Amino acid sequence: MKEQRQRKKMDPKMQGNAYFLYHSIGMYPGKARDLAAAMADFSVLWGTADDAQWGGVLPLRQRFIDRWRAILNAAPGTVTTCESVTQGFHTLLTALPKAHLAGKTILVGADCFPSNHFLLQRMAEHHGFTLKTVPFRQGASFVEDEDFLEAWTPDVGLALLTWVSSTTSHRIDLARMVAHGRRIGSLIGTDITQGAGLLPYDVHAPEVDFTISTSLKWMCGTPGAGVLYVSPRLIPHCEPELAGWFSQSNPFNWDISAFAYAPDIRRFDNGTPGCMAALASLPALDWHAKQDHGGILAHNRSLTLKLIEMADRLHLPLLTPRQPQKRGGSIMVRLPNSHPAPNLISRLRSDGISADARGQTLRLSPGIMTTMDGVTRLETCLTSALRS
Known part of the structure; x- marks a missing residue:
């Protein structure tokens, strides 16, 4: 392990310029140092034999919450922590008055985060609601907005909107969706995990009833640092x-x-x-709060454009919409069946390029530590691998 850490420190290929995993775990310069310092401070605070522990820890948890409030443009008293998106969603669902779910339909898309779908499948019978999943069109890689809207009928008591898909980076027309849901009278929730921290988001524009997210992705946080926002109109119920x-x-x-x-x-x-x-993720959120968010998005857009051009040159089918306004920060492409994804990911890893795959879908998410040189190295490696 020590040898691996030294290799990462010395090898320029391991310095992040070919890091394409922001859909999974976000990175920023100095993350390991900041995380170690935060945990060292906690160790001293929690390991000292006095009565200062909670007086030191709870304000830090609140600062984590306040950082998220700023990202969401949420009012005080509307955001709290949760362990994961799935747990936050479950907490919200089981808190609702029975009339909101019993005998009603919960609507999701087939491209929602699978964990949320697993949860709803398990809860449906016990809580007396019907789960309706909007399917893909034949040959499509994401659920079309029009299909979701057509399925959103008056029997829908709650709709969970996946803002950005984790498998295609397709971004829904959120304003259009919410406007439709308001006309229907449904409760409206958003899972913003794959866009939060990169794309601007506001719980009031359009106004939603609840929002769930994690700090892992573009926010560069740690596992377990989820958040739940609930509208002040809904909280009392x-x-x-x-x-x-x-x-x-x-x-x-x-x-x-x-x-x-x-x-x-x-x-x-x-x-x-x-x-x-929350304490472990706070340094990342503090770092993020100081950044030029428009600059981070512009950097992502320039690199994702190059990735689309790369996919076209390599004749790899693009699963992500080409229009910037219809996608998040990732580019997903379909690998040929002749080249199994695990083998290709292993080849990339050996060249110091970090990416992953879901089936034969190669997922590429460039962030603040990714460089244009990293995109060039990726294309060189893919070209060689696909020819072999």
């Missing part, structure tokens, strides 16, 4: 099943006969909050 001492306005209320939900997002908290992921 929600009674989370998983309740605990932090669900109250005063967590130090010990009267077991006088429990009352907090009036704001705190009602979605429960027992003693797990703060480690």
Whole structure:
């Protein structure tokens, strides 16, 4: 392991200029150093025999939440932490009044994050709702907006909108979707995981009822650092099943006969909050807050354009929309069946190029540490591999 760390430090190929994994784990310069420092500070705070632990940790958790509030343009008291997108979604669903789900339909697209679909499949029978999944058109790689809108009928009590697909980077027309949902009268939620931190997002424009995300991708955070936003219009109607001492306005209320939900997002908290992921991700969010976000997006757009041109030269079918306004920050291409994806990924890795695949779909997501030289090296390696 030590030898591998030294090789990464010394080898210019391992310095991030051919890093295409922002759809999976985001990177920024100095991430390892900042993460180590944050964990060292926590170790000192938590390992000192005094009573300063929670007084130091909880404000840091709140700072993590406030960083996310800025990204979402969310009001105080509307954002809290969760372990994952799936857990945050489950927390919201089980907190809703039964009339919102029982006998109703929940609508999702076939290109939603599979974990959310697995959750809904398991919950449907027990909670009395019907799961409707909008299918792909024959030969299509993502669900068309028109098909989703056609399936969004008055029986839909809740629709989960995947803002950017993790397998094609297709971006929905969010304003159009939300406007339709408002006419229908459905609750509207968004999973913004694959776009948050790269593309501008505002929970008020268009106004949604809830939003879920993780800090892993363009935000460059760590596992477990998810967030849940709930509209202040919806919060008072929600009674989370998983309740605990932090669900109250005063967590130090010990009267077991006088429990009352907090009036704001705190009602979605429960027992003693797990703060480690928020503290570990805070340096990345602090870094992100200081950046030129327009510049980061422009950098991504210039590199994704080059990736599209590369795909055309290599005759690799493009699964991502060509129009910038219809895609996120990734480019996905279909690899020929004659070249198994695991073998090609291994070849790229040996040349210091970081990418991944889902089946024969090669996923390429350039971020702040990716360079034009990295795109050139990627094309050279792919050209050689596809010819062999």
